[in-house]
Amino acid sequence: MTESAKPESAVPETGMPEATQPESVMPPYNKPLPVLTDDNRPFWDACRGGRLSFQCCSGCGHLRYPISPFCPECLSADFAWNPVSGRGTVFASVVFHQAYHPGFKGEVPYNVALIQLEEGPRMYSNVVGVPPREVRVGDLVEVLFDPVTPEITVPRFRPRGTAT
Amino acid sequence: MSHRLRRRGAIVGVGASAQGKVPGSTALSLAVDAFKRALDDSGLRKNQIDGLLTLRGQTSPEGEQNYLRLGETLGINPRWTGGMHMGGATAGALIQQAVLAIDAGMATHVACIYGDAAATGGGVFNRAQGWGDSSSIWGFMAAAANSAMTASRHMALYGTTSRQLGEVAVACRHHASLNPDAVMRQPITVDDHQASRWIVEPLHLLDCCLVSDGGVCVIVSSAEHARDLRQPVVPILGMGQAHTTQTLGREDWWYAPHQKAAVQDAYAMAGVGASDIDVAQLYDNFTISVLLWLEHAGFCAPGEAGAFVEGGRIRLGGQLPVNTAGGNLSESFMEGWLHIVEGVRQMRGQCGPRQVPGAEICLTTGRGMALNCANALVLGKG
Numbered sequence A: 001m002t003e004s005a006k007p008e009s010a011v012p013e014t015g016m017p018e019a020t021q022p023e024s025v026m027p028p029y030n031k032p033l034p035v036l037t038d039d040n041r042p043f044w045d046a047c048r049g050g051r052l053s054f055q056c057c058s059g060c061g062h063l064r065y066p067i068s069p070f071c072p073e074c075l076s077a078d079f080a081w082n083p084v085s086g087r088g089t090v091f092a093s094v095v096f097h098q099a100y101h102p103g104f105k106g107e108v109p110y111n112v113a114l115i116q117l118e119e120g121p122r123m124y125s126n127v128v129g130v131p132p133r134e135v136r137v138g139d140l141v142e143v144l145f146d147p148v149t150p151e152i153t154v155p156r157f158r159p160r161g162t163a164t
Numbered sequence B: 001m002s003h004r005l006r007r008r009g010a011i012v013g014v015g016a017s018a019q020g021k022v023p024g025s026t027a028l029s030l031a032v033d034a035f036k037r038a039l040d041d042s043g044l045r046k047n048q049i050d051g052l053l054t055l056r057g058q059t060s061p062e063g064e065q066n067y068l069r070l071g072e073t074l075g076i077n078p079r080w081t082g083g084m085h086m087g088g089a090t091a092g093a094l095i096q097q098a099v100l101a102i103d104a105g106m107a108t109h110v111a112c113i114y115g116d117a118a119a120t121g122g123g124v125f126n127r128a129q130g131w132g133d134s135s136s137i138w139g140f141m142a143a144a145a146n147s148a149m150t151a152s153r154h155m156a157l158y159g160t161t162s163r164q165l166g167e168v169a170v171a172c173r174h175h176a177s178l179n180p181d182a183v184m185r186q187p188i189t190v191d192d193h194q195a196s197r198w199i200v201e202p203l204h205l206l207d208c209c210l211v212s213d214g215g216v217c218v219i220v221s222s223a224e225h226a227r228d229l230r231q232p233v234v235p236i237l238g239m240g241q242a243h244t245t246q247t248l249g250r251e252d253w254w255y256a257p258h259q260k261a262a263v264q265d266a267y268a269m270a271g272v273g274a275s276d277i278d279v280a281q282l283y284d285n286f287t288i289s290v291l292l293w294l295e296h297a298g299f300c301a302p303g304e305a306g307a308f309v310e311g312g313r314i315r316l317g318g319q320l321p322v323n324t325a326g327g328n329l330s331e332s333f334m335e336g337w338l339h340i341v342e343g344v345r346q347m348r349g350q351c352g353p354r355q356v357p358g359a360e361i362c363l364t365t366g367r368g369m370a371l372n373c374a375n376a377l378v379l380g381k382g
Helices: A041-048 B027-042 B063-074 B088-102 B144-158 B162-177 B189-197 B258-270 B287-296 B337-348
Strands: A053-057 A080-085 A087-096 A110-117 A124-126 A139-146 A153-159 B009-017 B051-055 B078-082 B109-116 B196-203 B213-222 B235-242 B279-281 B362-368 B374-381
Touching: A041 A053, A041 A080, A041 A139, A041 A153, A041 B162, A041 B279, A053 B213, A053 B258, A087 B144, A110 B144, A110 B279, A124 A153, A153 B109, B009 B027, B009 B088, B009 B337, B027 B063, B027 B213, B051 B063, B051 B088, B063 B078, B088 B109, B088 B213, B088 B235, B088 B337, B144 B196, B162 B189, B162 B287, B235 B337, B258 B287, B258 B362, B258 B374, B279 B337, B287 B362, B337 B362, B337 B374
Parallel strands: B051 B078, B051 B109, B279 B362
Antiparallel strands: A053 A080, A087 A110, A087 A139, A087 B196, A110 A124, A139 A153, B009 B213, B009 B235, B109 B213, B235 B374, B362 B374
């Protein structure tokens, strides 16, 4: 999952751990990528900078995800991007044994987990750095940043100990 | 106090085309075939149909204008029409809309129709989920994805096992073996289920529904009109629906809490409870879905459905026969439309070797999209 092309110019200045798998000669990244819009660009820019950030409503303080121009609680359109700790737990975890996109043909079996972040939001991601079938609901995880193209750095997660 | 809509509507005609792989068929031809069969089943004449509600197939080239295309093809100029797209929740939702239109005096006989050539016509069920920053970025895509997450969570919280999921697949296949119209009729065992390959773990291949060509039509009329028609009357005793539009934003979305609300509303309208249900047709895109329905419909407590399905309890002859025609898992994947057809036939007593003796009340349920939409019908007799 961590196909880090790692062009030097895109290596984020970050305190977060980076992808841990050894580098090798990789084909061009051919998995689905986000389509950048005015709504989601700050999220992906933050990832490129090594930060996981969510929209915090200026009206009611609700921290929201998925990305939306409006707060689903109070409908305010005012918000700020707030960095979060990147720490969370595995809420649910599955292993894809079938590739539904050509980009994942060489990946199966791979893990996809629903991550419960400490600050509230939940997001899909991949838990990497452990065999995909060994990821368990309740496992403690922390974000890492996987630069897959010069523009896009994908947040993924890896196990963490309790003493973070 | 009796609810005003209890027994207001009735299902007077059901029809299904050939199912499975139907070479040379189209979504349109399958829908037309189903309509002709349902019309014949009901004894109505075509010019009596004044309501037309449709779910477009994944392979319907006209897309959202499916209701116009079908109306033109069938030569019906309806007083009440439209399309709805709620995946596996659509059939029940359209039938509910039909009852409301009939009750309002805006239609008399409403045909609800679906057709799709998904098996031979290039269905797109395995598309990525959602929109925006699609979860496909992380490889989370295809029909099994959400149900696999639900199964993962259910297993972790309640100790539900893959073998218990297998019991659902085995029961559905057993029922399909008694249904000459079912696509998959070879009986299976839990060991067969366990040996089938992983798709999205914790779901095996035999946890997954089929991909099928087929068409289904259900004709809804008022209960008064139903008495003058060809078939034994199957009144709609109760109906309900509920939806969770938020997914990641709702902590319990994976558990589809709206399913409970939909069933409770249907029970309340019908004036029944779980203990009154003789047979149930529970939406089964994946085996885990049946477990959720059993819990939400009150047949067992939350977390207990895994144990509930053991020991043949949901097979014919068991405490609560479920999906007596084989369901989406083994009869044919018709987005839950055939669940309603089977419910009607059980209430009519037309199910031959798979008839539940003395069955008088049937629960049918549907759920669609990314677990978002749910509904329930309680069907009865005359």
